[in-house]
Amino acid sequence: MKLLVVEDHRELRALLRSHLERAGFAVDTVASGQAALDAMAAADFDALVLDLGLPDMDGMAVLAACQKLPHKTPCIVLTARDALDCRIAGLNGGADDYVLKPFDMSEFEARLRAVLRRTHGTRENRLGLGNVAFESVSRLATVQGHPIDLLRREAMLLEEMLRVWPRIVVKERLEEHIYSTRESVTLNAIEALVSRLRRKLRDGGADVLIDTVRGLGYRLVLAHDTGRHGHQP
Template identity: 40%
Template sequence: MRILLVEDNQALASGLAAILRGSGYAVDLVGDGASAEAAAAAESYDLVILDLNLPEMDGLDVLRSMRARQNRAAVMILTARGAPEERVKGLDLGADDYMIKPFDISEFEARIRVLLRRQAGLRSSIITYGGVTFDLTSRTFSSAGVPLDIPAREVALLELLFLRAGKVVSKEAIIRSLTGFDDDLSPNAIEQYVSRLRRRLGPFALTVRTARGIGYYLEKLAAPE
């Protein structure tokens, strides 16, 4: 999952980015409205966390521009502007949530999970596919209640495939979802992660198939007799 964090307070931005990255999200960080508008136009994000009081361009104008271009990323406004008319205006312009500073970090993280679950079209935070269960809240995988020991980068890849189970996900979409501005992830590295996931998922009636020249998809296997 890839998140654009738009916040001009450097200390707050760095703290929030560290929390989000610690949860396994790929995070791009910008500190002004013009950069936010450019990033949202150039890249594909699952979620944009948007301050309103920004240099160069107000956050509401960024939001207005995004929706005018039919950008469907979920948007959480995170701002000190808490007047009812401000909240109404933000939501009317297309924000999916509106959170006022100061805020509780646990609530902030919970709201992000709700937005990402909604963005993926999920009603529950628990998804079972084949012999594996994914908990979107804790971002962990398990089988028959036993947690699977999967490295963080592979967890991020498997999460992406789980949320689109049975559908092909292109290599380009995988790279965009797993990396931020400052990361470098090659198609060869993706192939290595996929190969490792196949070995891990084999005992649980799941595999990752290759759609040659396009990308990868998750597929159920016949359970061993």
């Protein structure tokens, strides 16, 4: 899942990004309200982590603007404002949770995952095709009920391909979904990622294969359909 962290404190911003990336998320970070609005207008995020004390505008104004966007993004507010009326205003303004600074990073991650479970209930939390299953919140992939060990980006690739099946995932969409905007991505990097996931699915006994659609991207197919689709190994 892809997150946008809006925090003007440099050290905390870096700490949040580092912890969340280790936890398996793709993370973009910005330091101002306007940068947050620009990022939200340009791309879809699975959740927004929003500091209220921003240098150019109040975080509540960012939250209000986000509510008007076509894609509703769950939001966790981070703030030192501990007054009850501030917490009530944040929740009534559209925040899904309200976390006071300072906070424990592990507890914050748990609360983030709880928000994702609640707010993404309309999207499938459990995805599957053939004998392959994927839990989007825990990021657990299994083949016939047996876990397969996937790295963060491998898990993100599998989730995206399962989510859009039977459609093709174009390479540009993979770059947007799996990598943050600060990372430069080469075609070779995408191909290497697909190759690793393809090998792990095969070694795990999956009856699902990754089909290369030349010039476009990739899609998942069931093994017995490969003759019809022209699977590329």
